[in-house]
Amino acid sequence: MEYKDVEEALIDFRDKKGWQKYHNLKDLAVSLNLEASEVLEIFQWEPSDHELTTSERDHLEEELADTLIYAFYMCNKLGVDPLDIVAKKMKFNQKRHWAILLLR
Numbered sequence: 054m055e056y057k058d059v060e061e062a063l064i065d066f067r068d069k070k071g072w073q074k075y076h077n078l079k080d081l082a083v084s085l086n087l088e089a090s091e092v093l094e095i096f097q098w099e100p101s102d103h104e105l106t107t108s109e110r111d112h113l114e115e116e117l118a119d120t121l122i123y124a125f126y127m128c129n130k131l132g133v134d135p136l137d138i139v140a141k142k143m144k145f146n147q148k149r150h151w152a153i154l155l156l157r
Contacts, residue, residue, distance in 0.1 A: 056136055063125055078130055085123035091116045 067073060095113050096103070105113065128135045 056134065060125060060129055063122060064129065067126070076126055076130065078127060081123055081127045081130065085120060085127065088116060088119040088123055092120060 067076060092113065095105075095109055095116065125135060128138070
């Protein structure tokens, strides 16, 4: 599925539900953050090498999808293609240099 197909399906779904009135940038940003927090919650209190169970992996995929959906809605609202802005950011990051601080 191409991004434009995904975008059209998301907008069609939103419009059929009558949710357009809630899709302003502020509310989409809040929802994006809440969904990202649900991604984090899956890992809460687990060691960094924790192997996800099948159930946890399925849950993670659902929450990642929710997060992406809100990001896609924000991109639609801004009139930008998410693949283009990711490519732009990757190009920018290639020129950046990060200092790694090791605290002892």
